[in-house]
Amino acid sequence: MIPVTKPFLPNREKLDKYIDGIYEREWLTNNGPLVQELTKRLEEYLGVENLLLVSNGTLALQIAYRALGIHESKSAKVAEAITTPFTFVATASSLKWEGIEPIFADIDPETWCLNPQGIEQKITEQTVAIVPVHVYGNACDVEAIEALARRQNLKVIYDAAHAFGVKYKGESILRWGDAATLSFHATKVFHSIEGGAIVFKHREDMERAKRLMSFGMTGPETISDVGINAKMNEFQAAMGLCVLDEIDENIKARERHWYRYQNELTSSAILQRLNNVSDYNFAYFPVLFRSKEELLHVSSGLADKGIIARRYFYPSLNELEIFGADLTLPISSGIAERILCLPIYAGLDANDVNSIIDIVKRLTSTYKEMQ
Numbered sequence: 001m002i003p004v005t006k007p008f009l010p011n012r013e014k015l016d017k018y019i020d021g022i023y024e025r026e027w028l029t030n031n032g033p034l035v036q037e038l039t040k041r042l043e044e045y046l047g048v049e050n051l052l053l054v055s056n057g058t059l060a061l062q063i064a065y066r067a068l069g070i071h072e073s074k075s076a077k078v079a080e081a082i083t084t085p086f087t088f089v090a091t092a093s094s095l096k097w098e099g100i101e102p103i104f105a106d107i108d109p110e111t112w113c114l115n116p117q118g119i120e121q122k123i124t125e126q127t128v129a130i131v132p133v134h135v136y137g138n139a140c141d142v143e144a145i146e147a148l149a150r151r152q153n154l155k156v157i158y159d160a161a162h163a164f165g166v167k168y169k170g171e172s173i174l175r176w177g178d179a180a181t182l183s184f185h186a187t188k189v190f191h192s193i194e195g196g197a198i199v200f201k202h203r204e205d206m207e208r209a210k211r212l213m214s215f216g217m218t219g220p221e222t223i224s225d226v227g228i229n230a231k232m233n234e235f236q237a238a239m240g241l242c243v244l245d246e247i248d249e250n251i252k253a254r255e256r257h258w259y260r261y262q263n264e265l266t267s268s269a270i271l272q273r274l275n276n277v278s279d280y281n282f283a284y285f286p287v288l289f290r291s292k293e294e295l296l297h298v299s300s301g302l303a304d305k306g307i308i309a310r311r312y313f314y315p316s317l318n319e320l321e322i323f324g325a326d327l328t329l330p331i332s333s334g335i336a337e338r339i340l341c342l343p344i345y346a347g348l349d350a351n352d353v354n355s356i357i358d359i360v361k362r363l364t365s366t367y368k369e370m371q
Ligand SMILES: *Cc1c(COP(=O)(O)O)cnc(C)c1O
Pocket: 056, 057, 058, 059, 087, 088, 090, 091, 133, 159, 161, 162, 183, 184, 185, 194, 195, 196
């Protein structure tokens, strides 16, 4: 069986050494030395400041919203944030969980990221923020979004869960927005089993977030905010430090697979148009088909050979009952219905990539003949 992704397990002896250290210090959580070390090393590796580690990528979003005050409405009505329906559900459910209404705008038909014009059309009196996603690691039109947010006095929080290590015009993509969040879930390019981070533009926002993620406490006997617990523990940080040591080779292995797919599949399916002033981390290999029927033909043909391709992101979040079942976003709805992610991970065998390519080519051409 070839899964769509496999979590990376780093060198075991090195992890054991870190765990020995945890046993010696008997310091398991609450901003321990490994969490501090991982914070510094990630700031260096990514080229950012004001990075705060948290226990997962969903809490990273929730804490970012709170630290920036976007859960407080400008009017008597509920606060709204404009976001993309073409993403993992946590982008939108984290807003709703914080009492902020996610308002979906449509995506660009080629980059599959939020279309800035679509965002503008959805702005109302109640809009407080924009929450775009660098979907599959493809950088959004950050300059247009920044200009729009300035003009309309809105906060911007990028869900950068897919964009670990991505650079825009030579600098970290995480420097864009009032905050950008990462997920370090086991299936992501970089992981700490579960985990996440927030990169803030302003130091004072990070300081507020630090209090919020630790029960709102400012000292052993002082509580200044209503907080939550979103602390990363030392075992998570140990895994993160080990994975970080091997990240460059991992991304290189993904890159080889990614280019092989891209070179071979351009005439069999539609591929994502990548931002031409940013680089890429090869996190995913999504392919778009001409119809849902063609997608189902290919995915079931792959499954017959034990190859698990996954339909994400499907369904388009605007269609979900929990978000009000809005059926007026044709681009996102249309793409979500026809998209499939092919297996890609560092440990994937090059021969398996070749057989996946052969199968996809054969299935798409037999499908065309059937029409
Ligand atoms: C994975 C992911 C999240 C959630 O991160 P967790 O660490 O699993 O909580 C949020 N947004 C996007 C776009 C994701 O892919």
